[in-house]
Amino acid sequence: MLTESQGCAVLKESFQAAGYDIHDNYRFSEGTIQFSVDGYDPGTRVGFEFITTEAGDRVELSPEMIGQIEKRIAQGELFILLVDEYDVESEAELRTHAERFLEMVAVHRQRGQQE
Amino acid sequence: MAEMISREAYLAAAEATKDKLQTTLRQLEHQQTDSRREVSSLVSRTETALSELAAAILADVSPESVDAAVALTGCRTLAMVNPATELTKAQTKLKEQLAERSQQISARTADISELPIFQNRLLLRAPRTGTLVREITELEEFREPLAQVLQKAAHPRLQRLLDVEYGLPSYSVPFWRLSYFADWKAGDEIVAGFGGNKTFAEIRSEYLSARDGVGVYDQKLSKLRAEVAQGEAVEREYDLLQTEKLAMSESRHPLQAQLARMPEQFLKDARIQLERYLADLDLVMIGDRLQTVPQLDVMAKRYFGLRKQTEYLRQTSSQLLDNTRPAIEQSLARLQRDIAKYQRPKYAGNRFDRDQFQKLGDRNKRCLDLMGRHRQAQQVIVSFHGYEHGRLDEDFLWWDLVTDGQLKANYIDEVARFRALHPAYKYRRPKKRPAGEELDEDGVEFLDDDGDAAVAVIQTSDSFFTNHRTDFS
Numbered sequence: 069m070l071t072e073s074q075g076c077a078v079l080k081e082s083f084q085a086a087g088y089d090i091h092d093n094y095r096f097s098e099g100t101i102q103f104s105v106d107g108y109d110p111g112t113r114v115g116f117e118f119i120t121t122e123a124g125d126r127v128e129l130s131p132e133m134i135g136q137i138e139k140r141i142a143q144g145e146l147f148i149l150l151v152d153e154y155d156v157e158s159e160a161e162l163r164t165h166a167e168r169f170l171e172m173v174a175v176h177r178q179r180g181q182q183e
Numbered sequence: 184m185a186e187m188i189s190r191e192a193y194l195a196a197a198e199a200t201k202d203k204l205q206t207t208l209r210q211l212e213h214q215q216t217d218s219r220r221e222v223s224s225l226v227s228r229t230e231t232a233l234s235e236l237a238a239a240i241l242a243d244v245s246p247e248s249v250d251a252a253v254a255l256t257g258c259r260t261l262a263m264v265n266p267a268t269e270l271t272k273a274q275t276k277l278k279e280q281l282a283e284r285s286q287q288i289s290a291r292t293a294d295i296s297e298l299p300i301f302q303n304r305l306l307l308r309a310p311r312t313g314t315l316v317r318e319i320t321e322l323e324e325f326r327e328p329l330a331q332v333l334q335k336a337a338h339p340r341l342q343r344l345l346d347v348e349y350g351l352p353s354y355s356v357p358f359w360r361l362s363y364f365a366d367w368k369a370g371d372e373i374v375a376g377f378g379g380n381k382t383f384a385e386i387r388s389e390y391l392s393a394r395d396g397v398g399v400y401d402q403k404l405s406k407l408r409a410e411v412a413q414g415e416a417v418e419r420e421y422d423l424l425q426t427e428k429l430a431m432s433e434s435r436h437p438l439q440a441q442l443a444r445m446p447e448q449f450l451k452d453a454r455i456q457l458e459r460y461l462a463d464l465d466l467v468m469i470g471d472r473l474q475t476v477p478q479l480d481v482m483a484k485r486y487f488g489l490r491k492q493t494e495y496l497r498q499t500s501s502q503l504l505d506n507t508r509p510a511i512e513q514s515l516a517r518l519q520r521d522i523a524k525y526q527r528p529k530y531a532g533n534r535f536d537r538d539q540f541q542k543l544g545d546r547n548k549r550c551l552d553l554m555g556r557h558r559q560a561q562q563v564i565v566s567f568h569g570y571e572h573g574r575l576d577e578d579f580l581w582w583d584l585v586t587d588g589q590l591k592a593n594y595i596d597e598v599a600r601f602r603a604l605h606p607a608y609k610y611r612r613p614k615k616r617p618a619g620e621e622l623d624e625d626g627v628e629f630l631d632d633d634g635d636a637a638v639a640v641i642q643t644s645d646s647f648f649t650n651h652r653t654d655f656s
Binding site for chain 1: 357359367
């Protein structure tokens with residue numbers, strides 16, 4: 069299992085490699101969605117949240133809050149990869165997931181721009 | 184007038200007396216242990232003599248032997264639950280069981296012989312050629328390639344991929360959930376297992392088809408294997424019945440063995456009953472009847488004598504050793520307390536009475552005397568073997584025979600009671616039998632009973648050597 073800092077480092081590297089301007093611990097505040105995102109590019113509205121007990125994320129990100137974030141992602145308003153520390157076993161696995169997520173984001177953003 | 188001594192002289196004398204008492208106590212403990220060992224040995228010899236006596240009285244469990252044993256001993260237990268009758272009943276019952284079992288074997292063997300799964304056993308289950316065997320082999324061959332598909336597709340996430348319809352247009356897991364990527368990864372791994380040339384949808388279809396096929400084959404195989412197992416079980420049962428039948432014909436059947444052991448077992452149990460009865464019985468009660476069977480009379484006297492020896496030694500140890508010990512222990516404890524007390528400086532100028540050491544010395548000497556008496560009594564009791572000179576009647580004191588009338592022991596209940604009931608009694612020592620000669624009419628000689636004779640002194644007469652085996656030299 070990865071620690072908060074290990075997981076965030078892998079994700080930040082992958083997102084930056086894809087061209088995103090990642091801000092650490094960005095304070096996201098829109099309507100009822102208010103939380104500190106581990107890595108977020110406010111310009112493209114793309115980021116990631118590595119959820120760990122160590123960082124107290126389970127208190128801040130309640131199931132209701134995650135539901136609201138997913139709703140916004142489904143509407144194409146923002147793209148945040150939510151990763152629970154218990155769902156990944158290694159840095160390599162996390163990197164693969166991040167890269168695939170970013171591919172999907174690219175497709176969706178392109179589709180959004182065309183529309 | 185009492186002689187007074189200084190504290191130093193007092194303490195020195197006290198230490199010396201303490202050492203003597205401690206030595207005596209150690210000797211006493213040693214003698215008690217030795218005595219317990221001798222009692223235990225006598226108990227063991229008594230038990231053996233009792234077993235031998237019971238075996239001689241009840242030679243077998245025939246009705247005649249049991250009746251004779253009851254008549255001789257008056258053992259009502261044997262009369263009420265007669266082992267001869269019980270044996271006959273048990274033998275009859277067991278023979279009936281044997282006959283019943285024999286019938287069961289014949290009936291079941293005949294039933295099995297009629298069963299098609301038994302009659303056609305070779306046709307159905309012969310290795311390689313039996314129809315069931317061949318059918319199973321064929322189905323296993325058909326099943327194998329399908330099983331290989333299942334094996335290739337095996338993956339911890341496979342069932343989830345099937346459930347969420349991964350690879351199909353209906354797959355609906357959103358890409359921002361991590362499970363989307365885990366599904367993706369697992370799907371890729373499964374596809375790789377099939378060589379990488381098929382889509383997951385194709386593999387899914389192949390897998391589901393193989394799974395259904397394997398399910399059908401497994402059901403058929405399970406039914407065929409159950410049929411084979413049932414047939415094999417019947418064959419095993421048949422073989423076991425045949426083995427049992429053979430054992431019966433050769434008299435090796437467990438029930439037959441049990442039947443053969445039965446008289447011996449009943450005899451053993453009956454003898455145990457008789458032993459219990461005799462152990463609680465004062466043999467004097469049946470002494471006149473035993474006298475009519477000389478061989479039994481000798482054995483009964485031996486057993487009775489050993490019983491007496493055991494009791495005499497027990498009481499001698501209790502009276503002369505066990506009862507003496509507390510006095511020595513108390514004296515020793517008192518002396519140790521006094522030594523500790525008078526060592527303190529405040530008693531430096533005190534004067535002490537010397538007489539108290541004389542008293543303690545006397546007590547120690549009395550104890551040593553009693554121990555000496557015990558040693559001699561034990562030696563005499565344990566070495567006694569002249570049982571044939573004893574009598575099983577009211578007017579006979581075994582103590583005198585055991586000790587050849589040389590030891591006085593009113594501390595033994597039986598001796599004290601006997602002397603009270605027979606004030607004119609004099610011990611009649613059995614006469615020494617000269618080589619090749621018969622005894623006189625009564626075969627005894629009178630011995631003056633000197634009631635005041637020193638009890639610790641043992642005279643070694645000829646008679647004593649006749650009745651005792653220990654070497655006193």
